Amino acid sequence: SGTTKDSVKNDDKPAASGQKANPDAPLKKGLKLAFLPKQINNPYEQIVDNAGIAAAKEFASSGKEVGPSDAKASSQVSYINTLTQQRQNAILIAANDPNAVCGPLKQAMKQNIKVVAYDSDTAKDCRQIFINQASSEQIGRTQIQHIAQQLHYKGQIAILSATQNATNQNTWISYMKDELKKPAYKNMKLVKVAYGDDDDQKSFQETQGLLKAYPKLKGIISPTTVGIAAAARYISASSYKGKVVVNGLGTPNQMRKYVKDGTVAQFALWDPKKLGKLASYAAAALASGQITGAEGEKFKAGDLGDYTVGKDGEVILGPPTVFDKSNIDRFNF
Amino acid sequence: MTTLTKYVRWDTVVTVLLVAVFLAGAGSTDGFADTSNLSAALDDTAEIALIALPMTLLVVAGQVDLSVASMLGLSSALAGALWDAGWTFELIVPVCLLVGAAGGVLNGWLVTRIGLPSLAVTIGTLTLYRGLASVVLGDKAVADFPDAYAKWAAYTRTVPGTFVPYPVALFIVLAVITAVVLHCTGFGRSLFAIGAQEDAAYFAGIRVKRVKIALFAVSGLVASFAGIVYTLRYGSARADNGIGLELTVIASVLLGGVDFDGGKGTLGGAVAGVLLIGLLGNLLTLNDVSNEVQVIVTGLLLIASVLTPRVISAVSARRATSDRPPDQTRIERPSTS
Amino acid sequence: MTTTLDKPLPAPDSARSLLDTVFRARELSIGGALVLLILCTWLTNHGFLDDQGIKDLLLNSSILVLLAVGQSVVVITRNIDLSVGSVTGLTAFACGHFVSGTDHSALTVVLLGLGLGVVCGLVSGALVSFGRVPALVVTLGMLYVVQGLDHAWAHGEQINAVNVPDGVLSLGTGSVLGIPYLPLISAAVLAGTAYYLRSYRSGRELYAIGSSPEAARLAGIPVRRRILGAYAFSGAVAGFAGALWLARFGTVVADAANGWELTVVSAVVVGGVAITGGTGAVWGAALGALLLTTIGSALVVLKVDSFWQQAITGVLLLAAITTDRIVQVRTTSALRKRSRR
């Protein structure tokens, strides 16, 4: 009669309780916002955070970015602790592990520090708001839809993901698999999910391996910026160019060369700057008491317009942008 | 040589530095000396500190175990998988510890029976154990660990009357035991002998192989225990838990003045090294010093840790005999091979 | 020499020829494992060894081979250089930063990489040789310092392929007679280093230092200068590798080659270069590097479950060093039994 999974009930009370929202409260000034990205030297996270910090200035508050140089949850935890100690008004976090950062975040919320997850969510009760770049379901399903159109609903595909434990990617992949179950895709087959560990060389090598192992492979979806760039680079310089479709999520700057040389026809991404900005405004709204994170609350995110808090405190930025030859030159990030 | 080198040893320097960092932090930085901050900072070093204990013994004996972080991950992943499969937690812990000890014995066996250098062996098992972790748990993350246990690992619960969280308290007890074993027992003495001159230790009747296997086994055991602590503390079992931690552990131990060539070092120094890296990191973070700078500081400290004693002894040697270059005085020192 | 006491000597026993075979066998066993692995993979999937396949294998391993060659020169002197990964990362980024948006030639980039690498190597080398401090600690420290500098400088900046001049990129993608430049460069560096270590006094002195530093000094070998040289070489190679990294990948973020130090050391160890110094050949290390990368590629092609890949790599790694050691022990004891005089 020991302690088993079934014998314990970790009672998860929603965190956003107690206070009442006052939608008309003005945005406070002089708020201290701290961005805690997955990893500070990740270019994509940099764009997000810098946009968020810039946005904070718009409402006369200050923002800073701190974080580890390795994408580890344990490193993030020490940062959360010190941020709590520093009495920041809000912590904005892109979680490396939804659960590992939970304890300290709850501790922070107890001290009346608002917590906003962005880009990569934490467990639901460890933050007030999650700014989702796009609905996870939408991202997952559209990636399949896009590549299916490119392949005329026929052929083998593979996924080149980040690490085995990447939360975002795993969520998206589960929706992709679900989408593939639909009859429209009966002639398509997902042969393998490979992991490039968000490492250039490893992703590169995994791409080669996939193409060797599955000679009939027609498409690769890489829902991670490092992966898609590596896959595109390998294919662009190999005999597979033009025969294998690459799609997924990437930044325009990274992918420009491969779109131009025809290796990649299209890929998608949300605007990371908007993501940062929205997160910043959401944090300010929380800290000012405009919202508490309950479903249905509304707040205004500067020139991005009005947003509504959805189920489980989720705020969705909007559908991702699809980049192709025609529009890629209009973006620089 | 002269009094200077006799009394100014690096482990004392590290301890002084540690105290200095603490005082400087308390004086200059709001919140640093708060008990809640100290508890959190200490708790954050819990796994590193725990693993550093057997690592110190290993390094003194001229060995190294690079697979500890992977073993931590494997233990964590295993705990997660078994928990998910409905095992009772009370059973999971001994199983994990057993796996850890077994992994350690494998390391020790490869080192002693096959005669491979421990650096090479444990680079291999570093890959293997991490790989097994991913076999065991795959891309899953298990999170719903029992509160009854998790709360013991959290920094918010401390030993009554102190700011010491329970994992750290456990560490302190173990550290005292390890210090006594290393510095006051025959076993500890034999580790120094093995590290300094293995053949001579063997000829003196010390069971070198057995001692080494035991050390690796303890190292694996403690690493797997640290894996449990990690899992509970972060409330998350994943195959990649603690990745890359081995270098931090080794850096801490070396920073404490334990000689990588074996045969020299103190446990106090190693503990001071661990705490110095932990507290300094916390202090710098509180002062918004970026992570990159912290990494540089760690590196510089590490270099200083080996350079300073040399400089001190060179200076004191030069003082002893004015015109003799320092290296000439060292020439007679037998080199450990 | 006129004082020769000519006395008939017993005929030298077979120890010598046996010895030759042993030392050749050390690298041979790795080579054998490599061939076996490639063969098995090829049997399951012929595509593994088509044009593209061979090209990929060579390309994938060339940077690791390069780093392994540099590392083994240091390891032979009974030292170690853990900073190679960081140095490669730093130079890759620095080169990228420098050439981004310009039209500098590949040569400039290579020179820049070499220069930066040599500087890093000299710092480590000076600390190790003149400071007389343990190499592992110093280079671990250097790993952190260089990495910190690199990250602080880059801070999320990314070098994109579009901005890198074509001349540089063609170094990574171009080829002669169907063989890409990169493996050719690695092979040239490998051959040069191997020949130097074998046939030059200073090369042999590196082995002597690794075999017994004490004896080396008594023999009048300029120990510090040689060690400094070994580190400078390793640094130069790492810098060169950084430049090639940029050329090959085009896209560079700050943590290129992050964590490679242990991979490089494994390659060296698997290749039969003793971590305790004094023995081993650079081409053994190169074979080790080739083996490690090939394992990675082969497992994918063999459709091994992703979750199992790392574990299998670990087992193969251990198997490689274990067999190598057993072969070595067996032959030494055979030698002992035969070579009594």
Place this chain on the structure above:
Amino acid sequence: MTQSDPGAGPAPVLALEDVSKSFGAVRALQDVSLHLFAGEAHALAGENGAGKSTLIKTLAGVHRPDSGRILLDGEPAEFHGPAGARDAGVAVIYQEPTLFPDLSIAENIFMGRQPRRSLRRIDRRAVLEATAALMRRLGVALDPERPARGLSIADQQIVEIAKALSFDARVLIMDEPTAALTGSEAARLFSVVEALRGEGAAVLFISHRLEEMFRLCRRVTILRDGRLVATELLEELTEDDLVRRMVGRDLGELYPKQPAALGETALSVSRLTREGVFRDISFDVRRGEIVALAGLVGAGRSEVVQAVFGVDRADAGEVTVNGRKLPPGSPTAAMDAGIALVPEDRRQRGLVMEMSIERNIGLTGLGSLGRAGLIRRTLETARAADWAVRLQLKYGRLGDSVGVLSGGNQQKVVLAKWLATEPGVLIVDEPTRGIDVGTKAEVHRLLSGLAAEGLAVLMVSSDLPEVLGMADRVLVMREGRLVAEIPRTGATEESVMAAAAGRGSTEEDAAA
């Protein structure tokens, strides 16, 4: 101070004048002068720790003197490290072999000086040929291409000698080159040195075997406690004179063997075999008995005693101590049964060089130095101090690392370490290698006293007078087999050597 230089003759090739050298508080050399002349062999005598090796290292450029000068051909010279001395034509054989274990013998000999061909490349064939020539000259059959690892101490010494010879040096300095050699090898060395000297080389020779000095050298410089006692012509001295000047007092009998009542068998070895090393070794040692194991270098004596002690695992046969059979391959069990082994290689196996004197002595008694596994420091120090007095150890502090002791004093520490275990069976492998005459007598007195108290002693020694002087019984090994057992009464140099070498010459047997 007597200074019997050949007056107005040619300038010395190499000279030390008023050289002093201290290590911290230890004044290893004080105002020592020494002149080496072309074509003359010069001996350096002194007790352990007198400063002989230090003097040599100063001549060789390893140490820089604190004061005084080095003269080369009458000109002041300063050697920048060993390379400088080497380039000046000074070849040195250090007391401890300094080989590169991983490199071949040929490379060991020519490291840094390999013959070169075009493009400064090493000419490998020339290296091998030159080495083979050297080996022929020394009359040994060592394969130039085999690695130095695994060579016995004696073979290592031979490589060192070959290295020194390869210089064609003007000055040849040898620090106890014969300590590990048996008579015939030493004789071979002497004839080579003699020839070199004849060609005009200056030779400086250190040995604790006095007869060798008398045989090889013309003059002797005697050091005591780092000071110059005298430089004399050897033909004007008797052995006793020399010893008196070295030690500063008269010495008793050199081999003070006390008769001891033999008790029952303490150690019994039967059919012990280690494949390829030794075969079918059987013998007994009784309480109170000293049994010597003699033989040529490489006969396998050390390996036999190592297998008896269990540090090497025997493939067959058994070892019984006081009637109890020992498990194979377990030194701990052997120690528990009361065996002690003083190994021949003290630097690698006898001592932990970086550890202090007291800790080294304590290393064999880790279990008995306190209660419940904890070590009592006071006990440890007391024990070490006790033995230091009994063996007349010359040291600074007991906390100093043994690495700084002179070779002979290091050997005493090894002895102390093992005697401290109060063994019932004491195995000593070359117990007095590198020990000065005074101490040697001390060690012999100690051994024979212990035997008289009922200790069984098994002694491996290459020093024939020692074997003959000390042993109740002499066992002779050749080529890994026990070939003769000679009682004390029948043991003479001739009988032992004849058995050790076999009836014909050694070479023939080796080839067979």
